[in-house]
Amino acid sequence: MTNAWVYILVIAAVTFLVRAFPFVLVRGTITNPTLRAFLAYVPYATLAAMAFPDMMLATGTLWSGVMGFLAAAAVAWTGGGLFKVAALASGVVLIMEVLL
Numbered sequence: 004m005t006n007a008w009v010y011i012l013v014i015a016a017v018t019f020l021v022r023a024f025p026f027v028l029v030r031g032t033i034t035n036p037t038l039r040a041f042l043a044y045v046p047y048a049t050l051a052a053m054a055f056p057d058m059m060l061a062t063g064t065l066w067s068g069v070m071g072f073l074a075a076a077a078v079a080w081t082g083g084g085l086f087k088v089a090a091l092a093s094g095v096v097l098i099m100e101v102l103l
Contacts, residue, residue, distance in 0.1 A: 067099035 033039055059068040075092035083091070 062096055063100050064103050067096045067103060070099050071096035 033042070055072075058072055059065060062068040062071070071092040074095040075088045078088045078091050
């Protein structure tokens with residue numbers, strides 16, 4: 004049980020340091036427009052990196068996940084709202100699961 008507490012403390016310390024590092028490093032407002040633009044996309048990139056593998060592997064077959072993603076990307080690209088994107092992707096996955 005002692006090893007588990009050591010692991011928990013190490014993970015907590017690393018998590019704290021990763022989150023506290025920007026506050027210690029950058030004390031003022033970031034004025035560089037390139038850096039500000041980069042930092043504006045970090046949450047979206049992180050969410051995509053976490054969600055994309057689950058989108059592909061949450062279905063019964065990989066192909067239904069791929070087709071659902073492509074359908075969602077096409078609707079989103081043409082300006083469809085969140086409900087349209089989610090509904091179409093779910094419908095395509097359902098149809099692909101029935102067919103495959």
